[in-house]
Amino acid sequence: MFLLLPFDSLVVNLLGISITVLFTLLLVFIIVPAIFGVSFGIRKVYMKTLLKIFQWATLRIERGAKEKNHPLYKPYVNGKILPCVGIIAKDPTSLEEEIKEIRRSGSGKALDTPEFELSDIFYFCRKGIETIMDDEVTKRFSAEELESWNLLSRTNYNFQYISLRLTVLWGLGVLIRYCFLLPLRVALAFTGISLLVTGTTVVGYLPNGRCKEFLSKHVHLMCYRICVRALTAIITYHDRENRPRNGGICVANHTSPIDVIILASDGYYAMVGQIHGGLMGVIQRAMVKACPHVWFERSEVKDRHLVAKRLTEHVQDKSKLPILIFPEGTCINNTSVMMFKKGSFEIGATVYPVAIKYDPQFGDAFWNSSKYGMVTYLLRMMTSWAIVCSVWYLPPMTRQVSKVNLAYLIGYLFGPLLLLNSVILPQPEEDAVQFANRVKSAIARQGGLVDLLWDGGLKREKVKDAFKEEQQKLYSKMIVGNHEDRSRS
Amino acid sequence: MNAEWHLKHKGVSHSQITRLYSRFTSLDKGENGTLSREDFQRIPELAINPLGDRIINAFFPEGEDQVNFRGFMRTLAHFRPIEDNEKSKDQNGPEPLNSRSNKLHFAFRLYDLDKDDKISRDELLQVLRMMVGVNISDEQLGSIADRTIQEADQDGDSAISFAEFVK
Numbered sequence: 001m002f003l004l005l006p007f008d009s010l011v012v013n014l015l016g017i018s019i020t021v022l023f024t025l026l027l028v029f030i031i032v033p034a035i036f037g038v039s040f041g042i043r044k045v046y047m048k049t050l051l052k053i054f055q056w057a058t059l060r061i062e063r064g065a066k067e068k069n070h071p072l073y074k075p076y077v078n079g080k081i082l083p084c085v086g087i088i089a090k091d092p093t094s095l096e097e098e099i100k101e102i103r104r105s106g107s108g109k110a111l112d113t114p115e116f117e118l119s120d121i122f123y124f125c126r127k128g129i130e131t132i133m134d135d136e137v138t139k140r141f142s143a144e145e146l147e148s149w150n151l152l153s154r155t156n157y158n159f160q161y162i163s164l165r166l167t168v169l170w171g172l173g174v175l176i177r178y179c180f181l182l183p184l185r186v187a188l189a190f191t192g193i194s195l196l197v198t199g200t201t202v203v204g205y206l207p208n209g210r211c212k213e214f215l216s217k218h219v220h221l222m223c224y225r226i227c228v229r230a231l232t233a234i235i236t237y238h239d240r241e242n243r244p245r246n247g248g249i250c251v252a253n254h255t256s257p258i259d260v261i262i263l264a265s266d267g268y269y270a271m272v273g274q275i276h277g278g279l280m281g282v283i284q285r286a287m288v289k290a291c292p293h294v295w296f297e298r299s300e301v302k303d304r305h306l307v308a309k310r311l312t313e314h315v316q317d318k319s320k321l322p323i324l325i326f327p328e329g330t331c332i333n334n335t336s337v338m339m340f341k342k343g344s345f346e347i348g349a350t351v352y353p354v355a356i357k358y359d360p361q362f363g364d365a366f367w368n369s370s371k372y373g374m375v376t377y378l379l380r381m382m383t384s385w386a387i388v389c390s391v392w393y394l395p396p397m398t399r400q401v402s403k404v405n406l407a408y409l410i411g412y413l414f415g416p417l418l419l420l421n422s423v424i425l426p427q428p429e430e431d432a433v434q435f436a437n438r439v440k441s442a443i444a445r446q447g448g449l450v451d452l453l454w455d456g457g458l459k460r461e462k463v464k465d466a467f468k469e470e471q472q473k474l475y476s477k478m479i480v481g482n483h484e485d486r487s488r489s
Numbered sequence: 490m491n492a493e494w495h496l497k498h499k500g501v502s503h504s505q506i507t508r509l510y511s512r513f514t515s516l517d518k519g520e521n522g523t524l525s526r527e528d529f530q531r532i533p534e535l536a537i538n539p540l541g542d543r544i545i546n547a548f549f550p551e552g553e554d555q556v557n558f559r560g561f562m563r564t565l566a567h568f569r570p571i572e573d574n575e576k577s578k579d580q581n582g583p584e585p586l587n588s589r590s591n592k593l594h595f596a597f598r599l600y601d602l603d604k605d606d607k608i609s610r611d612e613l614l615q616v617l618r619m620m621v622g623v624n625i626s627d628e629q630l631g632s633i634a635d636r637t638i639q640e641a642d643q644d645g646d647s648a649i650s651f652a653e654f655v656k
Contacts, residue, residue, distance in 0.1 A: 116617065116633045116636075116637055117637075118600075118637060118641065118649070118654060120620070121540065121596055121599060121600065121616065121620075122596055124538055124539060124540040124544075124620065125540065125544060125595070125596055125599060126568070127534075127538060128535055128538045128540060128541060128544035129544065129565065129568050131532055131534040131535045131538070132529065132532065132535060132544075132565070133509070133512060133565065134512065135532050135533070135534045135535070136534065137532070137533045137534065138515070138516070138531065138532055138533075139515070142515060454533060458533050462530070462531075462536065463533040463536045463537055467533075467537040468536070468537040468538075468539060468541075468622070469622055469623075470537075471537055471538065471539055472539050472620065472621050472622030472623075472624060473622065473624050475539065475620050475621055476621040476622070476624035476625050479621065479625070479633065480625055480629065
């Protein structure tokens with residue numbers, strides 16, 4: 001019996017020592033660099049090691065598949081999506097061209113006379129079946145498929161048991177992720193959030209002035225950096241000279257709530273959003289004490305004019321921070337950019353577009369809000385390998401004003417060139433929707449994402465009938481021709 | 490999921506089956522192994538297709554509201570892509586007769602609602618109305634339907650049978 005006593009105290013001692021060591025390591029390697037914004041490069045080394053392991057795993061899977069004679073389904077080849085994803089070969093042609101093609105192959109009639117053919121139905125039939133097999137919109141609301149397995153069971157679709165070594169590797173991965181990385185990340189997340197809440201509350205008690213601003217900025221940055229490390233996010237920032245300035249609006253494509261952490265750890269922004277209850281609400285209320293964020297009550301969110309007014313006021317005050325907005329309004333799976341809501345583009349401020357592209361191999365950051373709640377989502381993030389992403393800061397854009405004014409100015413300044421002036425035709429002013437689309441295309445191009453005109457709200461709502469009516473109008477033109485009074489309604 | 494049966498009878502490859510199955514499950518929001526009409530209507534590009542509802546109906550057997558994976562695949566197998574670059578609708582080379590015939594039958598059934606193997610003037614008008622919406626008047630649509638039946642009808646019964654449709 002008396003042998004147990006020293007054993008007990010030994011265990012307690014060991015536990016105490018290991019916890020102290022862990023915390024010291026934590027402090028030295030993670031928290032202190034976060035405060036000063038430097039990095040030891042540990043995460044990059046980790047990422048490179050993981051890549052090598054994935055490549056080995058992919059080779060093993062391919063070899064295994066060949067042995068079993070199962071052709072592997074591959075949506076990607078060398079990082080590019082194959083145009084016919086194994087099922088359908090889509091030709092991007094218009095309604096008119098397709099119907100003409102069908103008619104041509106059927107009969108030899110003249111194609112210019114507008115009329116109806118029984119075979120026209122094939123066009124709609126085919127288009128309909130194609131969209132049932134694979135459509136552009138619904139696949140944006142679920143996580144992207146990977147080209148090769150990344151040793152996480154959650155991404156395991158078509159890959160069956162291949163070899164013992166791979167399974168052992170996977171098991172090892174589970175052990176590391178759940179028993180080592182997860183507690184570490186949760187501890188860091190707690191530290192980050194509590195520091196944010198206490199720090200901003202303390203700073204809030206200071207009188208307004210340069211000291212308060214300085215401290216507020218650094219408290220925010222420090223806490224976001226700790227959160228970045230809590231997720232093991234490896235971020236590469238490009239073109240940092242285009243970072244948003246005061247009095248501007250920063251717009252970005254939205255994939256998950258983590259976007260906020262990623263952007264805010266490299267810049268000081270004013271957030272916009274709805275006040276939530278619970279932990280989020282506590283954080284929001286603390287943050288607004290240190291610097292003016294724009295939080296709306298649930299009832300105010302519906303009132304578009306109120307929202308626009310408050311944003312305009314904020315933007316016009318040059319001392320206030322740039323606003324961070326996600327115009328898509330909902331989380332999309334980072335393979336495409338969907339319609340930008342025009343509200344933030346009507347305000348008239350300079351827009352700083354930012355493109356965020358995640359690498360799903362290390363951990364898919366997309367939040368499928370209909371499938372997972374916030375807590376489950378965060379746990380999934382913290383049990384992935386890492387969150388790897390690239391952020392591009394694009395040059396600022398403004399809404400195009402009417403060129404008539406510009407032409408006038410040019411003519412005034414360069415009198416002799418008045419002749420040229422008369423040749424400059426007045427260009428129409430860009431409205432908010434066109435401006436929004438222009439910004440969206442720029443972001444999509446930079447991030448390598450598909451530019452879609454569909455509304456992200458289609459995740460939950462039905463599509464408007466107006467689109468069907470457009471299709472009907474187009475087809476009517478084909479059968480009755482261009483009778484002005486009939487088809488141009 | 491009788492993969493071997495499908496491989497033997499429809500010529501669908503293993504990876505295509507897997508692909509279709511994952512598409513089926515992603516459409517099946519209720520996760521009960523069958524699709525309902527709402528599941529199809531959730532696809533925006535299908536919802537704006539003027540003939541969307543008719544196409545959806547083609548998946549559901551008579552009087553039923555749910556379609557399982559077998560039924561889903563059977564209907565889609567009509568449109569199995571041909572390996573060379575031809576669209577699945579033009580048939581130039583030697584093709585098994587039933588395959589082309591099945592595709593045409595599918596389109597015929599989109600017109601022929603009451604399944605009497607004839608497209609009557611009313612049925613033609615219905616489909617035309619779906620395709621053009623409100624953009625064409627009743628008289629004009631009526632005359633288009635009459636003209637089409639006149640051209641295609643050969644046995645003089647003022648309706649289009651399957652044989653006349655095939656021509």
